[in-house]
Amino acid sequence: MAHFPVNHPARPIYRVLSALIGLYILVFGVYGTFMTWNDGLFARGAHWVLGLRTNLAFALVSVVFGAFLLIGATRRTNLGHYMNLTAGVVFLLTSILMMAVLQTPANFLNFSMSTVIVSMLFGLILLGTGLYDKVGTPEHAEEERRRRNHSISEVGTR
Template sequence: MAHFPLNHPLRPLYRTLAGLTGTYILIFGCVSLTRTVGNTLFSRDSTWALGLRTNLAFAIISVIWGLILVTANLIGGNIEHYTNLAGAVLFMVTGIYMVAFMQTAANFLNFSVSTAILSLVFGLVLLVAGMYDKTGSPERARTEQAFKTTSVPPRTAPRR
């Protein structure tokens, strides 16, 4: 099982980066909606917003995921942790899929090379944020730190 550090000292930086990523995705989705309204859902025409090719379906998905990421990073805690990890997987899988099928009819989100690259970059930012933004109690963080620095786990007081 994967191990994620608790209460990492750079957690606020990672949370900010994930929040900014979500904000950009939300703004991109809103601008895309204004440019693609009236088009068919999976249109393959040359509609661009903020330097990325888009269609109505991609605009709607961007607004939804932008809201999810911004809300989760405002709430914080482990909700933020799991949302960032899920977003990382989603953006990386989507980016790889769209690179593989860019010149075919399977490019239903109307991705271009720049859109696919930015999707992969956002996936990596969210992955790094998700790896280092897990929270826990100070006692649990101390226990984890002691376990990492010694070969014998420390004894903890029994729970009542």
């Protein structure tokens, strides 16, 4: 069974990190929507926004994902934990799939290699933040801390 640390001391830093990623993606999506509004939904033009190539479909999806990440980062419950884990996996899978079709007509989101790299980085960061931002009761966190310290002291006495 997977173990997620509960009430990790660096949880606020991870939430800020996911919020910054969400803000970047939201700004990218809004600016990309304005830049590509007159093009087709899946056009493969040469529109670059904030260092990434985009089309209208990718910009609209980015607006949704950016808002999704910002909502998750502002929640003090486990909703943000699950949203970051889900978004991390989605970003990683999307970047791998789009890299596979990068130079083909199937590149419907108009990805470039820089977009693939940024998506992979965001996916890894969001997956990492999702692993460490789980919220639990103070009793649960204390029990975990005690168990962790107990196992360390056992190793030292052997």
